[in-house]
Amino acid sequence: MAKKSTPMMDQYRRIRRELPENTILFFRLGDFYEMFMDDAKEAARILDITLTKRHDIPMCGVPFHSADGYLAGLIDAGKKVAICEQVEDPAAAKGIVKREVTRIITPGTILDEGSLDRSQNNYLAGMVRDGNHFGLAMLDLSTGAFWIEESASADALRGNLARYAPQECIVPELSLEDDLIDPILGNVLKTICEDWTFDADNAEDVLLRHFKVHSLKGFGCENAPLGLRAAGAVLYYVNTELRRNLAHVRRIQLKNPDDYLLLDETTAMNLELVAPLNPARQGPKSTLLSVLDSTRTAMGARMLREWIVRPLRELSAINARHDAVEAFTTNRMLLNDVREILGSMRDMERIMSRLGSGGGNARDLRAVGESLDQLPALKELLCRNAVAFQTLEKSITELPTLGKMIDEAIDDEPAVSTKDGGMIRSGYSADLDDLRAAGSKGKQWLAEFQAAEQERTGIKSLKIRYNKVFGYFIEVTKSNLSMVPEEYVRKQTMTNAERFITPELKEYENKILGAQERAVALELELFMQIREEIVKEIDTIQRNARAVAEADILAAFAENALTRRYVRPQMSDNDDLKIVDGRHPVVEQMPDAERFVPNDTTLNCADHQLVIITGPNMAGKSTYIRQVALITIMAHIGSFVPAGEAKVGLVDRVFTRVGASDDLARGRSTFMVEMQETANILNNATPKSLIVLDEIGRGTSTFDGISIAWSVAEHLCTNPSVRAKTLFATHYHEMTDLSLTMPGVQNANVLVKERGDQITFLRKIVPGAADKSYGIHVARLAGLPETVLNRANEILKNLEEGEFEREGSPKLAQHRTKRKKDNDSQMDLF
Template sequence: MPAEKKITPMIKQYLEVKEQCQDKILFFRLGDFYEMFFDDALTASRELDLTLTGRAGGDKEKVPMCGVPFHSADTYIERLVHKGYKVAICEQMEDPKLAKGLVDRKIIKVVTPGTITLENAVASKKNNYIACLMGKEDEIAIALMDVTTGECLWSLCVAGSIEDTLFDMLSVYDPSELIYSQLGSYAEVILDYVHTRLSQCAVTLYDGKEDIDYRAVTTAHFSEYVDSLTFTTIQCLGLLLSYVATVMQTDISHINVLERVDNERRLIVDAASLRHLEIIQNVRDGGRKGTLLHVLDRTHTAMGGRLLRKWLEFPLVRIADIVRRQDAVEELLQHEIIRQDMGDTLDRIYDFERILTRIETGTASPKDMVALRESLAVIPDLKNILDGTASPLLRQLNERIQRHEETYQLLSEAIKEDPGTVIRNGGVIREGYSPELDEIRAISANSRAFMQGLEEQEKEKTGIKLKIGYTKVFGYYFEISHANTKPIPAYYVRKQTLVNAERYITPELKEFEVKVLTSQERTLALEYKIFSEVRQKIQEHIPSMQETARAIARVDCLYSFSCAAHENHYTRPQFTKEDTFIIRDGRHPIIEKYIKDEMFVPNDVTLNHKDHEVLVITGPNMAGKSTYMRQVAVLTLMAQTGSFIPAREAVLCPVDRIFTRIGASDDILTGQSTFMVEMKEVSYILKHATPRSLLILDEIGRGTSTFDGMSIARAVIEYCLKHVHALTLFATHYHLSVK
């Protein structure tokens, strides 16, 4: 960079601001553009395919520069953030017309992969998490926050389970950004895992500030939970909240829901099993098609879609919780009119959970306000439908859904039916809401009629024959010819003398002049002010509306299960506390949807701890061994989410974990062969499985010689029978080994 004595004042100001955000791309506001200079310009021009130009910086060589229009900057920011960059926004803090010398500028916010709230910047039916890790030698706390919805999760990982528990959580939740502090001796292994496995995750070392009381920060958001949290957890949550507030430079009080990742109340399905069973992503390209999520997702709202994904990732284990969902699904399945009406109503509800976040953070657009208004307008219809239901869960959700009539009334009175897309361009506030705004608009639209009326009014009041005129030098005036001169009222002020006439101004005329000449500017400024006031009034009701949004998401998920059950002819599985596992005429929910011109042949399975604890499935390649075993695991997972399943009948005991060892793949990044990957997965399963677990083991011992493979397969089966006692399906070619 050029020496300071040779640079222009503007470039000097840029460099001073850039010092505050060395690891970020700086969008520096100059007039109608955000400009980037030096290395930022080189990076942005390459990543955004922008034309690289130059600007005189005080030296002989021009400074590299590229820029984007400020009104379309969101698109470019979104693209950079998705590539893993952080973007700092530097705004003009005063009107350039009124500034004396250099315009004052400062960073107003930073956009990072985990804190981006721009509309369409994150997948509508997927959470966007930012993670925080903090710990000491005996435990590490992890906090996961979705800034766009206000949710926050936490968990503690004790020493010895870092690779199993922590890495699995990171893999399942897949954060787009991670900050960490005080990881001690675990730092190297954790960061190595993140860089290797979560290549799209932006990682930042963030130690926070010494003068911040993280307990107070955590208490401000989660006061009802603080007393039950450990010191490390409180510090971790406080650090994450502090980082997000610092980056976003705005109020984040919408982050108010804290939930523990509680392994006692959920079925644990590790990341490998989710991948093998194709619950959320298929194994071909990582997409939704060909997954259980794709089969079951009949949600109409983005909120419901996000929650359904979480339900499938973390099913239930308590029979009472499962039955509550089943009762609700069964009621909707049996009452077709209620189900159809509910679908039509949910279809008119926008993603107002994320809209509320944009309102809280001051980034909501007029389009967001309309979407919120239209969503609130539908809520009474949804509550009327739920009033006709009897299942305890649906009735409880109905009680949690509020009508929010005050907010709806405000939006109806304040926001136009079809407002402009950008608040800065006006055309947003409805006529009749603000008398002051209506007056300015009327002056702007009817200035000629107003002048004629004022002229007639003055003629009648003074009895003087006069006329209104205008010049650029003197502005508006009343002109009175010498022939018509009568006693001039005292409030008339002489402005100019002509040969045949005198020109006067009055306070009312001057006021009118100011209004006319500045009406457009004042209209835009006043609209923005009113819009901000409306937004502020809505902010007072955000917590209650968030609660409504979350309840609607649950209703949508139950509706989705009922639709899938109706379309695919699913039945309700029964749950028992006995160690019994029976499925009659079960079908694979994914495969039966995608096979063409063929019928999926149903099959049975019986598992228990008496005489069917381990089933050995054998047969040639392409015989359907893997399909059969995966089907059992997928149906179990479906059932424990509360969904009905494709089977004639089923009696199940809830399992605490589902483990799968399926397929052959190596791990080149970490230098592990197919055999090593297989052995590590088997070791993990045998170490963590319990008698309440379901094990799916396919072709153990394939990656080595025949006799070694037979020995491994037999040893694993014997260990499961003698020590683990989990319900196990074991597929192998080595049928001789178990004779």
């Protein structure tokens, strides 16, 4: 006979049935969140906690006060977690305690500070497709950041997803039939939502209701219909399906791709802008972000990441950033004062998100107050250079009344929990002070009562104790029981003692505990009132947070410039790129690196349109071409650059084709990856682009590789729709002959000092072609056996014969117009 289900398990099953797939239910029972049945089995496996059984039902649990760590573990495993709370007092409940799911947490909607990277946004994305066009919405619930963008191709959308790395992306049900969606999303968690949530009318209605407006024109988003469809679906999903409060999401932005220098997924990866190519070997300190991030606030660190993956393209905006950095570098005292203030700023964005969504604690209020207190001094410092900081200074709005209220109300070190008191400063509320005094007097009365009873009974070991079951009681050891007065009422017998109560003790207990409970309740009420006053100013505080973040980045750029000898790049709208004594910003900062050798660069769309760089492996070709791309990007971000002098013409895109490896997940070989990346460059580059190419054609046979490399270079030089500034590093020194036939092609090589069989890399780039590749010399450095090296030299001499036609012209410069005769002699390899 099957065992009858309990009312509690019936309640659990009813709530569990209403949850979406892949969701684990945290079911509140007293001081624990319990999980049952399949949820328990899955959670126990992921969290490595004990799985038990009750009435043959698998179960496991975690303490509610330390649940955040367990939540993070489940979220990291790709799970969603529904939090089911007791929504009525168990003591007042008639029958089963009422419970409800108060929120559902997913990878894209985490708010717990301990589970988030302070320097990176935690985005939830929404995506919708219409033919070859895509709408994308990005929401960071932890900061309130919300923006949309439209892409005209799958590659552009994939670049955005790689750039901003959302933790989760919602897509319509129709996308299940779209073979393009999964390759675009890659490893991003995909959540399917009903198609109607992406409907244009429904999405618009959701957005208008949320922002409480009659039109979206005020946000400048009305001409991005696909982006708005994605945005409406995101808000509906978070608010309705996940039951999350979105009160702190106060604005939506449209990001126009034309406003930014475009860096595709491949370029961001190859240049290691925000993530290392090999995290296990290199660590996080090998990226441009790690070098530039001298910020003092979490808000600044997050905004800096956004600036790096989305550099500016508008000349006046770039120059405005450079002006601000220069103002800081010319006034070191101002810079130091600003950075000192920034060091006292708390993460207002994420704190306001917690408070605005109905969460947070008194320490969050204290942090807001401390940050608001710093704004007048920061604003005054920025006013000292009204020209450079005018826009920034005007973005800061002081809130002295609010800051004063927080300072007067919240204790210097308030309790973490909002339910146990210890938050409100003495003197803020007369009623609270009276209740606290009553509780304090009660403690004094208890001490006096204990002393009096010890004296009256003669029991020196008599103690007044307290627990939640009995309240206050008198404890007497068994050796003294004969001395207990008749009026003591026995409540509990222990192993070594007995517990008693008296009418007098119980009467005073009601006074003490009543005052303490009322004081705690009043503190919570005052906390909620203060939180409400803060939330009323959420728009202003969020605007202040953005201004603080921007000031933080500009000050960090100035600090970098002063400590690392960076210079202000001269920006222009022409096609010149001239760098004197340029350095690689990351390599020169590596602690174990050799002394960095600076190098010059000249590129334009006329006589230095394509520079072919030859030289041996390990000589520094790859470092050099990457540093040119990084210096260009840094200039467009608004940073000063590692060089003696730099003139940088605006570019629209930076392309890289450096290194390659198999992409087994997509079934692509090394050579296929290389060719697809090259095709992307040739099909999308313009005369305003900068191209960095390293070893085109090395993934196939030598003759095929040289042919492809030569043809690619010719296309870049002769096609008027491309003709982009290009650095072309290669081991095919036959490529240097291109300068004999193509205008705008220049040769450069890496100096090598040769002494017998030994070589020394001088790391200096000089005009002209390398006379040899030194491959065998590098092989000797690697430790190949001498017999192998000697044989390699013999083979090399055979291969070097026949490089030119009899009349001395380079073979590769000629177009093959007829097939060789069958009886033509062929060189013997050996």
